Amino acid sequence: MLNLQVLIVEDDISFAIELSMLVEEIGYVVQKVLDDSEEVLSLIQEEQPDIILMDIDIKGSLNGLEVITEIQNLKIPVLFITSHARQDYYEKARDMHAVGFLVKPVEKLTLRSSIELALRSLAGQKVPVGDANDEGFLLKDSFFIKKDSHLEKVPVKKILYIESARNYVILHTEGRKFMLRITMTTLSEKLPDSSFVRIHRSYFVNLSKIDALQLSDNNLKVGNEQLPIGRSYRKAFLEQLKLLK
Numbered sequence: 001m002l003n004l005q006v007l008i009v010e011d012d013i014s015f016a017i018e019l020s021m022l023v024e025e026i027g028y029v030v031q032k033v034l035d036d037s038e039e040v041l042s043l044i045q046e047e048q049p050d051i052i053l054m055d056i057d058i059k060g061s062l063n064g065l066e067v068i069t070e071i072q073n074l075k076i077p078v079l080f081i082t083s084h085a086r087q088d089y090y091e092k093a094r095d096m097h098a099v100g101f102l103v104k105p106v107e108k109l110t111l112r113s114s115i116e117l118a119l120r121s122l123a124g125q126k127v128p129v130g131d132a133n134d135e136g137f138l139l140k141d142s143f144f145i146k147k148d149s150h151l152e153k154v155p156v157k158k159i160l161y162i163e164s165a166r167n168y169v170i171l172h173t174e175g176r177k178f179m180l181r182i183t184m185t186t187l188s189e190k191l192p193d194s195s196f197v198r199i200h201r202s203y204f205v206n207l208s209k210i211d212a213l214q215l216s217d218n219n220l221k222v223g224n225e226q227l228p229i230g231r232s233y234r235k236a237f238l239e240q241l242k243l244l245k
Helices: 013-026 037-047 064-070 087-095 108-122 184-188 231-243
Strands: 005-009 029-034 051-055 078-082 100-103 137-139 142-147 150-155 159-165 168-173 176-180 196-200 203-206 210-214 219-222 225-228
Touching: 005 013, 005 037, 013 029, 013 108, 029 037, 037 064, 051 064, 051 108, 064 078, 078 108, 100 108, 108 137, 108 150, 142 176, 159 184, 159 225, 184 203, 196 225, 196 231, 203 219, 203 225
Parallel strands: 005 029, 005 051, 051 078, 078 100
Antiparallel strands: 137 142, 142 150, 159 168, 159 203, 168 176, 196 203, 210 219, 219 225
16 A cells, blocks of 8 residues: 655745645645746656645746646646635636635645545546445556545555455455455456456456466465466456466
8 A cells, every 4th residue: 555645836835834734634645845837847747646736826937727737648636726716717727627726724624525536536436425335446557445534545556366245345465455345347347457357256366466377276376365267267367368478
């Protein structure tokens, strides 16, 4: 599991400190605090944060709205934060499909819910009414799973295998498990085709994490686990392995 990486772009030092504290209290990581548009563009291109908290009036040749125009192709969720409740700022942000527009000062609960809404919106998922039925969601190359008051980021490449548990699935990583309220069938529609293959009605396996095959016994080894290869899935599984050669 990795912590959510938040880039803060803010030229007011005192508010930047306050915002950093709020982000860390929620349970996320402040990747960096910047106030210059050129530095912001460089960092975004090189490190691609999970979400950006963007002031509009910043230093440099571009304002916050213009910076985001430059990196829209990266599909990084952006929450605009400004001191000015200006209609023209709001309309420009809306036209850019920004996922949030907050006016200073910002409270922790508002920020927390706005970050979650921003990530879910980009993933094409509505915010659930209650945590108990939260199925988590997949955004780009990571799952985001609700944990207490924040979202935990689980990169797809870190998952060893996925196990079915009735109306839930269990994501197995090295040393940790994450349970999602989602069926195996629904999940199969969201997984990257090149990364995972179904080997059994109860298991998907990350092809890059397979340590050994015992085809005579119809099983394989992933980490410390032996997983069965179902007879009806064996042919498709072996064909997928050939494609990787």
